[in-house]
């Protein structure tokens with residue numbers, strides 16, 4: 101971008117005025133209050149699969165939106181954007197007798213979305229011998245019921261599917277249903293008789309994003325999204341007596357940034373475009389929240405998405421710097437860089453391309469629809485020992501880094517919010 105000296109002067113004056121306002125309106129004490137609440141033990145690690153363990157966080161964020169004075173999204177009465185899911189978690193009953201022998205828990209895996217199976221005859225049997233090729237994935241799409249007897253030689257592959265199917269699984273209305281019921285049994289080489297009664301523990305409940313907006317003054321049809329995910333991993337294996345994964349950096353920090361930006365823009369009252377602020381649920385378990393969100397609006401109207409993930413610790417370049425994932429996919433990053441010229445803060449392209457961070461957060465869901473949707477982060481993901489551990493706590497965070505990054509997002513987003521800059525679209529065909 102070329103500017104005459106006079107235009108450059110005006111640019112820096114307006115930038116300085118903005119920066120002053122930003123420092124006044126985005127305060128460290130507020131940031132501290134919000135993130136300390138979200139990452140407190142009281143919030144139980146915000147596990148989206150356990151409604152009673154995330155509810156407090158949902159209510160807290162909704163209450164922040166009320167205090168700020170955001171408006172609910174169109175069609176909603178409040179800030180909760182709820183959607184139904186079904187959870188499959190363990191067995192109510194599992195009696196498996198094959199060739200007269202009781203099969204213990206660690207020797208079978210059920211691949212099924214159904215509640216109950218009851219087999220005593222006419223079920224096809226597949227024998228996978230020690231020299232046969234065993235590829236469990238091929239059965240995911242199989243629509244017939246089967247008993248698959250797997251030789252001990254395949255024990256490690258068997259353990260892999262066991263790990264996957266023994267986890268709590270979430271089904272949504274848009275998730276691919278497994279067509280058949282497949283029972284894998286390890287360590288047998290023939291099936292002469294069987295009596296199989298299984299009842300999976302299934303529970304229907306609602307997950308909730310928390311979303312609010314500030315209508316645009318003159319370009320209300322053009323939407324800018326600010327987001328972070330508020331769910332985390334809940335209870336984990338205890339380490340030195342601590343079992344709560346507080347997710348202070350991941351992603352209470354991004355959620356806090358989103359709330360602080362909502363408060364800032366509400367007080368500023370001059371956004372020409374409509375701003376949507378959203379705390380996504382279920383990012384950690386497959387991005388169900390952002391998927392539902394993306395289906396409730398017209399992605400063509402979303403001109404940019406600022407997704408914020410893990411800004412709690414200084415980046416590899418030190419404080420006053422952050423990176424943007426998928427930098428080369430649109431000119432979003434260049435616009436932000438331009439708007440920070442002359443300040444101490446710099447944005448960089450993602451320095452960890454091998455980590456695939458562009459695909460590891462909620463931005464990817466909107467990018468698939470063509471939205472210039474990027475994640476802003478400062479995490480040194482290649483060496484962050486606290487990532488996804490019970491030690492990701494508020495005490496480990498650098499509050500100044502968080503505040504500086506939020507202020508930089510406020511300053512660098514101003515021309516997009518004002519409708520004078522529009523990032524180029526992401527080419528959908530290049531997003532997996």
Ligand SMILES: [Zn+2]
Pocket residue numbers: 329350351383409410461
């Ligand atoms: Zn995260």
